[in-house]
Amino acid sequence: MNKLNIDYLISIVDKGGGVKTGIDIFNERGVLLLEKDVIVSDVRILLNIKNNGVHDIPINPDNAGGLWDQNGNQIILKPVTDDSDSEKSYSETDIEKKINEITQLRHAASIKYRKAKGNIKKIIGDIRSSGGQFDFDLVENTVTDLLQFLAKNDNAFSYLTKEIFSFDDYLYNHSINVCTIGVAVLNKFNENFGAAINKFFTEFLFKTFENDIDDAQVQPFFYYLPDELEDMACGFFLHDVGKVLIPDEILNKDSALTSDEYAIVKTHSFEKGIEILERNKLHNAFIKNIAKYHHCALFKDEQNCYPYDKPPFEIPLYVKICKLVDIYDAMTSKRIYKEAINPISVVTEIFRKYAGKDPMLRFILHSFVKVVGIHPPGSIVFLQNGQMAYVIDSHGPLVIPFTDTNGSTIAARQEPIDIGSIYEKRNSFQIDRRKPLISPIDVYDSLPSFIKENVKSPDCS
Ligand SMILES: [Fe+2]
Ligand SMILES: [Fe+2]
Structure with missing residues (x-):
């Protein structure tokens, strides 16, 4: 065929x-x-x-x-x-090479993540000890470092073990995750939206001026420019900075909050967050809008949102992206009191809630789905037939099954399967999207030796 x-x-x-x-x-x-x-x-x-x-x-x-x-x-x-x-065949050397690349990438990703976590820890510690002051250069350097790494390695942090044991720990990881996932969604949105506007104008101009304009004259268009994207990335990193000024006994409470306590938590955005930015003389509108409005309503009458001083149509698109990513990360994070929810289920739920409310939200959510649908090399997926498989290339994805359908480890290395190339309804080789994408560490005992050898690098947990 x-x-x-x-x-x-x-x-x-x-x-x-x-x-x-x-x-x-x-x-x-x-x-x-x-x-x-x-x-x-x-x-x-x-x-x-x-x-x-x-x-x-x-x-x-x-x-x-x-x-x-x-x-x-x-x-x-x-x-x-x-x-x-037939499937493309891979030599032993190709597979060895890919597995070694994954080991190096994973090692580099865990070092980057650990470093970013150390920096956010310092930023939060400084705010606590000084009552609000922090080093914004450190924020910018951390964010630039993360973004440079991500530009070369799609979704590279998503499979690192991120079990969270305390609220502080959650805040560190959450800041990094909202920043990195948010930027990936923002870039995808920027690319898609720019292309849509380009297409519209090319066709519009062509119809209006007929042959006076050709494709060569139409300049590529980007909705957000690189400097703005960097500011937004810093905003994503700092979106919850106001939580540092919320009393620990409220943030760490393991039972339901009273209405008074919830009212205090809400102030982390429109009051405390803004207070910290002002104390540091940060007047950047992107960062301020993100800190202030990342819990705002995205459609009329959306419940449990705050503050209410702007209608949804006045909320900038990058703030809407931040809010969606914030919800996504909170739901997909594993905490002491809750299991992580499968990313695809979370995105489906978010899509169901918001996509029908406004075409622009739908446009953003399409970018969102593309970004979180990536299976990073080195992660583990479940197939619909019950097998577990190791991702060696996110394109496809290309996976090596390493258990049988009952979950028992197969010691011998299996032939890779390119999931994307199978058009027939061979459902047994489709990814089971009800199950979460996980790190090899989470199923270490089930791994065959050829994967075990490659996952013994430092992780971020
Ligand atoms: Fe928040
Ligand atoms: Fe948040």
């Missing part, structure tokens, strides 16, 4: 041709994107498939799949050899 690049198919349909796959196309969550018998003549269908992260489309001629040009003539597909549909 041929697999063709989606951009090639888009170019055929764009010129007035047609595409029929002859096989159902699903996204990696198992959602049907295209039925096998549909002849695609609208390019938007293919763009939607591409936006779902599917880049290679199988065409099954045995089921009358094929391509047609604008005159209705069938485009002859290149004959394929018998093994063209």
